[in-house]
Each structure stands twice: as structure tokens, then as C-alpha cells.
Amino acid sequence: MFKTKSKIALVGTTLVALMVLVGCGQTAAPSTPTPTPSAATTIDKKTISAAGSTALQPLVKLAADEFMAKNAGVQVNISGGGSMTGLNNVASGAIEIGNSDVLAPDELKSQGLVDHEVCVAPFILIANKDVTIDNLTKAQAADIFTGKITNWKDVGGQDEKISIIGRAASSGTRLNVEKIVMDGQKMSDAAAAQDSTGNLLTGVGQTPGAIGYIDAAYLKDTVKALKFNGVAFSADAVTSGQYPIYSYEHMYTKGEATGTVKLFLDYINSPEFQDQNVEKSGFIPSTKMKK
Template identity: 50%
Template sequence: MKKTVTLIMAIVLTFTLAACGKNTNNGGNASTPPATNSASTEPTTEPTPEPKKLEGSILATGSSALQPLVDQASKAFMDANSGVTIQVQGGGSGTGLTQVSEGQSDIGNSDVYAEEKLDADKAGELVDHQVAVVAMAAVVNPKVNVDTLTKQQLIDIFTGKVTNWKDLGGDDQKIVIINRPSSSGTRATFEKYALGTKTDDLQGSIQEDSSGTVRKIIGETPGAIGYLALSYLDDSVKTLAYDGVAANEENVANGTYPVWAYEHMYTKGEPNEVAKAFLDYMMTDEVQDGAVVELGYIPAKKMQITRDIEGNITKK
């Protein structure tokens, strides 16, 4: 009897141990770990593509009054974009507008609205980018003993009615006019807002388009008078007040001094990628609070007034 019971217990124990040795989940050996997915469950991150390098060339022509600003900004832009080449040339606003209209340049720099120089159809094809404000002032040789002129006195000089400084409170000295060609935006601005009338080219007057050359001639010629953008003023010439009002940023911004214009950079249609990037750069704080101010221009954001093509003033 004892042997029978012992045999039965041994059989039960054998089956129990066998049952415990089986993996009821996967039918495998208990010591074998469950299969795992070999694929990584970590999220994959695509590498960030490098920004496209800006490449191309720009030709900007026209206004000599705007030229120093565009020239300085273009050098900084090229330093930051090694694949871009920008050429800046003068020639006058009329030249710049004509060349951009005819596709000879990418940007036409101008001191005047395109409608003032081009036919309506051609002007309508251009897109205006206003980048700053420039003021113009009458300037004379430093030895001229006059500090301010009225509007009528300026008209009398540039129409040939007055030819000697003694008639304007100065010394007995012949007045030598240094004028600009008809294509000049500086001349158009000066005639429109300082004289209020167009003038003819007088016999004996000197005509020169480059603002730098105008400044040099006035500084070296006794009795000379002309006009320059504030960005060209230095000690080689004397700057005259207009009706007693000084030509400076404050007086331009508040509307007291009237001889100023917007500086335009026109493109034919919307600009291409490179030209757009450069025009956008012109409006950055780096340029507006830097080169614009340093070179004697006025940031458009500082103007307390606006003026339309007809010359109508509106306070902001």
C-alpha cells in the first residue's frame, strides 16, 4: 500500500513540474525572452536643409543724390551675400527711370515720381520703393557774404533777373550759377519746391550732373551758387537758409522746410529674388538707423508729414 501511494505521488509531482516548465503565453521555454520588434520606435528627425545661397547681379542707376546711400548699402549687402554683385551708377533720375523702364537696369534710382519723367504707360509699369527722404539746399562759395535767401530771390537768380550779389545784400561780385541738366531729379525737386517754377538754362551758367563735382566747382569758384542734397554738404560750401529756415532734419520732418523729396528705387514690375532681397535690406533698421542717418538722409518713419505727387501735404 505504501509503495502504491509513493508511486502515485511521484507521478503527480512529475506532471506538476512539467506543467510549470511550459510558457503558457508563447509555448516556448520560460527562460526565453519574448520576441521584440527590431525596428526602432524613436521618432526620426529630418536634417534641416541649409538656406539657399543668394546669387545674382543687380545694376542700379540714376539719381546722384541717392547714389551714396545705395552705394554704401550695396557694399554691406555684398559682404553678407558673397554670391551677389551690385553695381551702382549715377546719371540722374531721368536716366535711371528710362533705363529701368527699358530693361537696361534692374533698379532706377530717382528723386522724383516716375510720372514726372516718363509717359503714363511707362510709369505705370514701374513699382515704387520709397527708401528715404532727401532734402536739397541752396549752397554758395564759402566767401559769398549771404546766409539766407527768400524764394523770390532764388527765382531772380535762377531766371537771370539778378546777376550780382550786391543786389542781395552781399559783396559786389558776379553770381555764377552751377546748374543741373534737365534729366536731374535734384533739379526737378529744387525747381518744384524751392522756386515753384521751371527755369531755362542761362547763358554763362555751368551745367554738371554729378553732385560731387557740383560741390567741388562751387567750393572753388568765387561767387558760385548751386544746390545739393544734404547728403553732400560739407565745409567746402556754405549752406543757405530758405526764407530764414535752416535745412536740417527737424525742419524737414515737421514740414517747416519745404525743399525735400522721397528717394525712390523703381523696378519694372515686381523685383526678382535678388533685387527684392536688396530692397528689403534697404528698409531694415541696420540701414534706416545707420547709413540713412549717417549720410544725411532722413528715414521715412521720422517724417511727421506726407506729400503726394502734386505736392499736397498731409500730417500723419
């Protein structure tokens, strides 16, 4: 009987000891699941494409170069074609990002486009250097671009034919000039249509009597920048409300951005990129605007 009691006591002691050990183990090292990175914030594609606005293209290209340098093996392809081309292509799924100087029209927004605002792009009216005037009023500029005024002498300049060099109908820069400068009127059919801001700049610089419009980031000393309503372009003139020819720049995705696309958009909107690159590239941070 003594042996039986001893065995029972031994078994009981062993069970208590095991329970204590298990309990101590749970207290010292609780089981915590390891979080897994969200698919929305990790590299999921090695190649993404952005196209559209040639006004915004230099800034997006700079962001792409820096982003690729920080993410080995990732390729970001950038091309132009005009804002409406970018919007239509992202809506169809042909590209991941559509760059635009204008808001997407309702018929494209209804296809699931999501707007990512990145900065402000100012636009400048430019003329060939042989043009003797330095300023155009809004009414004068509108009459020139609609074709009502065809000679510089009618706005105080020399007796010389005005040659309009503009952009194709798909251009966001053209749409903004029509909206802001021309109050919604359409550009004259006589205007030569260039497929990029760079080509328009070259055309105005090489054509006597020419006038056009470009994104401020492209301005070179090969052309003359015109004042608008007596105000010369400057970043301060835009942010103070004195200079009205500008647009908010957009990068559209079809649906919410995820993976590599989200990481790229987050980078271009990051303080690191915005503070170092936006203003020196000829653009204005959206945060500086008085909305």
C-alpha cells in the same frame, strides 16, 4: 477541415496585423510636403545694377557694400547719371533698379515701373565762401536761378556777378529745385550744368560768386550753406515742416521685384539698415515725416 480553418485564421490574423502596422505608421509619421523657398525671396542673379540719382547714390552704395558682404558671390553695381537717366534705363530693361529723386512720369509708369520708397533726401542751396549773404528768400532764389537777378548786390550782398552752377536737365535734384524753389520755372540757360552732385560742389567751391544746390549728404566746409526763408537746414527743420527743400527718394523696378533685386530692396528698407545708416548718411527715414 481543421487545417483549412487554421490556415484561414492565420491569414486573417496576418492581414489584421499588417493593417495595424500601416495605420500606426501613418499616425506616427504623417506625410508633409517640404516647402520650397519662393523665387521672390532667393538669390536668382549674381549681378544686379542700379543707376540714376547721384543724390541717393551714397546711401545705395553703402547698402550695396553691406549686402554683398552678407551674400558672397553677389555683385551690386551702382552708378549715377541723374534720376531721369535711371528711370529711362530701368524702363528699357537695361538695369534692374532706377534710383530717382522724383516720381516717375506717367509715360514711364505705364511701362510697368514699380516704386520702392527708401528715405527722404534734403537739399541745400550753397554758395562760394566769398559770398557775404547767409540767407535767400524763396523769391530771391527763384529770381537768381531764372537769371532775373545776376549780381549779389541786388539781394544785399557785395557787388559781384552771380555764377549759377547747376545740374543737367536729367537731374532729379534740379527738378526738385525748379519745383519747390522756383514754382515750376525753368533754370536759366546761363547755368553751368554739371553731371554729378560732387562736381557741382567742387564747381561752387572753386568759382567766385557761385551759387548751386546739392543733396545735404554731400555738404562740405568748402562751400557756404545758405538759409532758405530764414530757416537753416536741419533734419528737425525738415520733419517739422519748417524747411521745404526735400524729396522722397525712390528705387524703381520694372514689375514687382523678385529674387536678388527684392532681397536687396528689402535690405535697404530693413530696420537693421535704416536705423544704423540713413540719418548718419545725411538722409531722413520716411517714417519720421509728417505726411
